[in-house]
Amino acid sequence: MADTMTEETAAPAEESPQADKMVIIAASGDLDKAWPTLILATTGAAYGMDVTVFFTFWGLGILKRPEVGLTGEDWRQRMLAVFHQAGPHKLGLSKLHFAGAGPKIMKGLAEDKGVASVQELLDLAQEMGVKLWPCQMTMDLMGLAREHLIDGLDEPAGAGSAISLMRDAEISLFI
Amino acid sequence: MADTMTEETAAPAEESPQADKMVIIAASGDLDKAWPTLILATTGAAYGMDVTVFFTFWGLGILKRPEVGLTGEDWRQRMLAVFHQAGPHKLGLSKLHFAGAGPKIMKGLAEDKGVASVQELLDLAQEMGVKLWPCQMTMDLMGLAREHLIDGLDEPAGAGSAISLMRDAEISLFI
């Protein structure tokens, strides 16, 4: 799925003065969704697109600082955090989780096959100028503050900003 | 994720004589998918877009009348209904369901944080003129008749209608 990683037969990128836009709404915190999200985002950027990823609901987990423990001031928020371990190194799979064995297998395979990790893809996305927007409403809902999230993100935004962007985008995806 | 609910930094809406279109295919009956679906739909409408949500497969559960019991003439349809409790008040989470504790926590948090419930968002969507289309084929498949679904919906439609609409839409999402 990634040109940033494999030989590719695609047409070469054409940078235009007003770059084409891609917007991805990342609402899942699963490893098998984080991967396509970030592979599409970085590949789009490599093809000269102006890419924004809007992280909402469980997708915020992808942006959580690894060293942050249970977040939230409310026991209910902390309980959601207990069961939804997050951060780029801790994502689970939507299938075959097996108490963590599935993700370990998948990550080991990815490493052997030269596929970038979620952390590497996040770093790459930031280097390539992919805009990473955390969703303000779900941050509030889950008790996540700005300092619980990794550095280099854009300002938290709302659904209206995402919609304004998608309206003018050539590609909009909900993952 | 919602401007209808939170302070917002987005560009102001521009109503055009021929409004921009947004189409969402709602194929999941999970609370954590129903929320973004309806938040995006109502926010799009608030921004002057012409919004249609096409409910298919498990997504039909969002439209089920709360008082309707097990639906279907066939034991298999009723069995799907047993395990797929639905209606705007009964949606589960795709993660952390815990026999209903997860959704209860999430809904409690949403209420405290001033986030609208699925029922409120459905009501709001209807008031704002969002078109809600149930999918005829999956209604037949699951043994759901028009009277099992909430009032105020548009006529049941098929994939062809959804495709005709998406072809001319500025934003098309599958959630």
Add this chain to the structure above:
Amino acid sequence: MADTMTEETAAPAEESPQADKMVIIAASGDLDKAWPTLILATTGAAYGMDVTVFFTFWGLGILKRPEVGLTGEDWRQRMLAVFHQAGPHKLGLSKLHFAGAGPKIMKGLAEDKGVASVQELLDLAQEMGVKLWPCQMTMDLMGLAREHLIDGLDEPAGAGSAISLMRDAEISLFI
């Protein structure tokens, strides 16, 4: 959800010299995702659209030859294959799987209601000229070779090709 299967109220198709394009990224191997993917793809083709489905991650399972056993040279790849039984006849449901009882019920209902099976929809898609692209990177990751997949597919491709296509497409969906 399908006009290829049910009476339909949609506007008639208009073939243009340069057909409108639809691209679907099929990243899930669940029966309840394979169905909408292939119903939308075949309906789009019936409406005169130029349709491409890009199968990646678990979505590759939809294309797996039924007679192929555990695939992969690595024990980890074979283990993923054990737990992710695939091929058009073996897809599970994202909900209500119940060790296979859910899919059996769903498939039985579909047959009674005249809804095409995944295998029939795949055959139909190929007849209608829908392009089916397996994702090279995830084939490598999962140890799937071209001969493990059904006949009639297009050449394996990467994310860059999918992005180039979506950039010019009227409809792009991630399912």
